[in-house]
Amino acid sequence: MPTHTVACPDCDLLLAFSASLARHTLRCPRCGGTVHRRVDTSVDTALAFSITGLLLYLPAMLFPLMTLETLGMSDSGSVLDTLVGFYDNRYYFVAFIVLVSAVAFPLILLSLVFTVTMFARSGRYPAFLTRLLRLYVFLEEWAMIEIFLLGIMITTMKMRHTAEIHFDPGFYCFLALVLTTMAIATVLDRERLWALLSRPGTALSVPSPAADAESPGRTALQTGLVLCHVCRQLEKRSPVAGPIHCRRCGATIHDRKPDSIAHTWALVLTSTLLLIPANVLPIMQVEFLGVPENSTILDGIMYFFKDGSYLIGLIILTASVFVPVFKIIGLIILLLTAQTSNTGFLRSKTMLYRFITFIGRWSMLDIFVIALLVVLVDFGFLTSIHAAPAATYFCIVVTSTMLAAKTFDARLLWDNRQPAANEAIPPIPTAKEAS
Template sequence: MDAGILQAAAETTPWRLWECPDCAQRQVVPALRAGTVARCLRCNRLLRRARHDPLGRALALNVAALVLLGVACLMPLMKVSAGGMDLSADLFSGPRSLQSGGLWELATVVLFTSIAAPLVKVVAMTWLLIGLRRRRPGLHLRQVFAWIEWLRPWSMVEVYLFGVFVAYVKLIDLVHIEIGPALYALGALMLTMVAADAVLDRQAVWEALDRQDPAAPHGAPAMADAVNCEVCHVLNPPAHGGHAACLRCGAHLHARKPNSIARAWALMIAAVILYAPANIYPVLTVIQLGSGEPSTIMGGVVELLSSGMYPLAALVFCASVVVPVLKLIALGAILVATVLGSGRWLRDRTRAYRIVAAVGRWSMIDVFMASILVALVHFGGLVTINSGFGAVAFAGVVILTMLAAEAFDPRLMWDAAGTEQDAAT
């Protein structure tokens, strides 16, 4: 594909009828110049941000991210020494140590969120953007981009990096530490991936794919009961029996997420049940000179405070204590208001839902910190750190709350309140 076609693919059609994914308001979105944005008229959700050269710059940044990820995976992360013994750890050491300690569930979560999901996401995005430069991109690229969108919240490089930082602070008083090349690569990788997501115009990707397939839906059906695709956000004709698939990306179509409220309640209640053992049972146990010191989540915060690390203690307290509690309270309030059909503070509740969906992943800081400490500190009778059931339970809380937010359909708030309700109240 030449540069002229790529530039045309990055531009919008003259107009498009768009259904807001948060409040179901349908509105016409005109062609956008680079640097401009379109927001929902009813709930103020960002619908699209047009970028200059959204495909070319994203490709360059994803290639750079792939190189940095390779360096981060192959080089040492940190080296520690104590009592004449030296140990080093890489990105895979944490999952391996957790697995050998019998915590295979936690090992799987750490491996997936810190290595597998970022790797698949970067490789798939690079493959997709290279494919768009070919004269005949494969139709499989639509499914590839759908997978990338699903993986986006589970790729936690930036959260893992903060976990490494917290682990580093905790290790200063126990062992001698040397930072390895992988940690610098990981920092550069975080910045590169954030920049790659920032410069990418997702709708420009879908439009580039549309231009390669004349059968793809470019406009919007005139029917009032047209169904919005949750993956590519194009309106499709209503289905008449059976399971309908999006004409553009092939995703299953639903007017609203099936059993959304029931699934969100079930997942949230499960998270509440796990929250108690997550705070009661130890996340870590430090065994120094034969005596053990179990540490809970709050115990870790107190340790940071006693060491004078007040900003870091505040970060861990907010991510590991405040955020999970507020997420559960906010989700519960949103679900109750939806069930009751309340029309009050719809915009505020929609904004709260967006925050809940965005910040939940940051609670994984303690889980990543535990995986690094377990991998680095096992010096026999001198000092050893083991992870406990509290870390498994806490990881379950984080994952369940993320799934609960994903299961809930915010459009149901507006449906339950009635479309004529004043959004500003």
């Protein structure tokens, strides 16, 4: 059975991978990172979903999501209106983040999947496709329509006592768009596409690590290799320890993310400092009969608890308070581990890193809820809602903690760990074990 070598993206361990394992999802035996993800669907399925998504996109963005009625007055709004709301309130940064995460990136991602899968289906692979697929990998986590959908649900829960709520056609299109986008993320076989887009002769032939019994558990770095974090191809390290370009996808790759620790600390400290104004200052202002009343993040959460909606209160408390604080503390633990050469609990710490990367985006929830309230609750003198300064601070906290997780290089945690000569490295899983 032909084997080739792959490296774990989280701890850099080299592993043997044979074609017979392709039908299984493979995890790294050392840190648990996903080395290979099993996808059973064809490129056609992803193409079909991307066409569906593109057809749904305009109605989902432009049609009104819902209508609120109170005392004979009614107000409705679309997804696009929500960023206009922030823009009119002069919250330009928040408007920009809502624009990219809920409006622009979802469209770009759908178009990228459509183009790449369309070409792949026709059997033609022009060189620019690698750039498009690279862009998809880069933008994927910054598109957040599923979080926006949760925001819509929470907004309806919040307004259900004050107004009568009707869902409009835009909501159903948006719901379908979210489901389609989630389906694409599941069925898109990235490894297969990268393999299809590979130019002949660009893959490096690396002897299987299992054959090298003298050095069990060696990392790519120790073997003079470096993993491309975009397309997962192994390349030879630069002889002068500088960056190189991946021959398959063209990404710039470094042995380790450059200045990872300094950049992550800077972003973590920024988030920690801004977490104070984000929680102390009001995040929105509710005007009732001309009397403005300020509301902080915690006031918003207390509202749901007093109302008896404990689940919703708990969801917002988790997304807005627990997640940012947890991320900051978690990243500090990871930074200190990488800096002090501490080698305890490395597997758990790598799991912590993956969890931080996964949950980060969900903190945007409160921003989307406010975006919707600003647009939907505008009944003139009776009552209206405006964004307040903490919205900007909170938005910066969310983006900087997300960037901090991105700039941190989990492989640094493992670099300090020199395996002892007699240490047994877990064997490379076979197809049977992996299933």
